[in-house]
Amino acid sequence: MANKLLNTAKTAKKDEFYTQLSDIENELRHYRPHFKGKTVLCNCDDPRVSNFFKYFALNFEILGLKRLIATCYKNNEPDLFSMNTCEQAVYIIYEGDKNGNKVPDPSEMEVLPLKGDGDFRSEECIELLKQADIVCTNPPFSLFREYVAQLIKYDKKFIIIGHQNALKYKEVFPLIQENKMWLGYGFAGGAAHFISNYEDVATAGDHKSGMIRVSGVVWYTNLEIQKRHEELILYKKFNPSDYPKYDNFDAINVDKTTDIPCDYDGVMGVPITFMYKYCPEQFEIVGVFNHGCDNKYDLAKPILNGKELYTRIAIRKKQ
Numbered sequence: 001m002a003n004k005l006l007n008t009a010k011t012a013k014k015d016e017f018y019t020q021l022s023d024i025e026n027e028l029r030h031y032r033p034h035f036k037g038k039t040v041l042c043n044c045d046d047p048r049v050s051n052f053f054k055y056f057a058l059n060f061e062i063l064g065l066k067r068l069i070a071t072c073y074k075n076n077e078p079d080l081f082s083m084n085t086c087e088q089a090v091y092i093i094y095e096g097d098k099n100g101n102k103v104p105d106p107s108e109m110e111v112l113p114l115k116g117d118g119d120f121r122s123e124e125c126i127e128l129l130k131q132a133d134i135v136c137t138n139p140p141f142s143l144f145r146e147y148v149a150q151l152i153k154y155d156k157k158f159i160i161i162g163h164q165n166a167l168k169y170k171e172v173f174p175l176i177q178e179n180k181m182w183l184g185y186g187f188a189g190g191a192a193h194f195i196s197n198y199e200d201v202a203t204a205g206d207h208k209s210g211m212i213r214v215s216g217v218v219w220y221t222n223l224e225i226q227k228r229h230e231e232l233i234l235y236k237k238f239n240p241s242d243y244p245k246y247d248n249f250d251a252i253n254v255d256k257t258t259d260i261p262c263d264y265d266g267v268m269g270v271p272i273t274f275m276y277k278y279c280p281e282q283f284e285i286v287g288v289f290n291h292g293c294d295n296k297y298d299l300a301k302p303i304l305n306g307k308e309l310y311t312r313i314a315i316r317k318k319q
């Protein structure tokens with residue numbers, strides 16, 4: 001259902017959903033030391049509504065930031081809080097508390113017009129990107145490939161939200177494989193509620209008013225975090241009946257990350273959610289068993305006893 005929702009968002013470019021402050025706080029508390037003396041850019045963030053902007057403005061002094069910049073995209077769609085359209089794309093600069101009241105207030109912020117619509121790919125937004133040390137936002141899912149490619153091109157540090165299925169994109173997978181990008185701490189249960197008025201497909205128990213529930217959302221980052229170096233404790237032993245080989249590739253299938261055998265040295269196909277637990281000192285990422293099979297990193301389709309499985313990440317234990 002959630003995938004259907006995301007696919008719909010992709011095709012219809014339904015990108016107007018907003019991240020909750022609590023979700024931002026939950027993730028960013030793990031990155032605190034990275035922010036000292038840094039310029040942060042939120043480049044898909046209307047400061048009137050963005051909780052990313054709010055988080056960094058409120059925590060400016062605690063994090064020891066140097067500068068906060070946010071750019072607002074003028075897409076002629078009303079924002080979901082005020083229902084106002086953004087009449088003029090602007091960027092906002094905040095450099096901390098100036099009037100001593102310890103609360104960020106609009107009089108301390110410089111609001112400057114952009115010539116264009118604030119598209120993150122525009123020349124003027126790229127100029128702002130060049131000034132930034134760390135980019136942090138939830139970018140439009142429909143432009144995720146381009147968004148990541150631009151961050152890499154300009155060699156930026158980042159913490160951004162995306163869908164776990166983006167892992168297997170040909171523009172993203174090599175970054176994961178080469179340890180240039182990894183997953184952050186993530187959302188409870190691998191799903192998040194975003195502020196939006198799009199139709200919610202969540203079951204009644206999971207529905208929250210004024211929100212959509214999206215499963216499979218993750219944080220992508222290239223900032224060092226402790227979790228990334230915590231090795232998985234493996235206790236299962238290999239045997240050919242519990243770990244059959246694929247019909248079309250010399251690799252065993254492992255249905256659950258916790259079931260990875262401790263004594264198998266060959267290639268193993270593990271679910272995409274393994275990436276939450278991936279520790280580069282423990283495992284090597286060999287490729288993808290992608291059921292879509294549309295990029296050069298795909299090793300094969302994951303076919304087991306004649307049946308095609310969902311995407312698997314191909315890994316091998318490091319010696």
Ligand SMILES: C[S@@+](CC[C@H](N)C(=O)[O-])C[C@H]1O[C@@H](n2cnc3c(N)ncnc32)[C@H](O)[C@@H]1O
Pocket residue numbers: 015016017018019043044045046049050051052073075118119120121137138139140141143
């Ligand atoms: C998923 S929403 C997240 C908004 C905000 N970053 C947050 O997390 O609450 C993505 C935002 O990107 C904006 N957007 C869409 N296309 C864009 C573009 N080409 N350049 C910059 N922003 C864009 C949308 O208007 C939308 O507000």
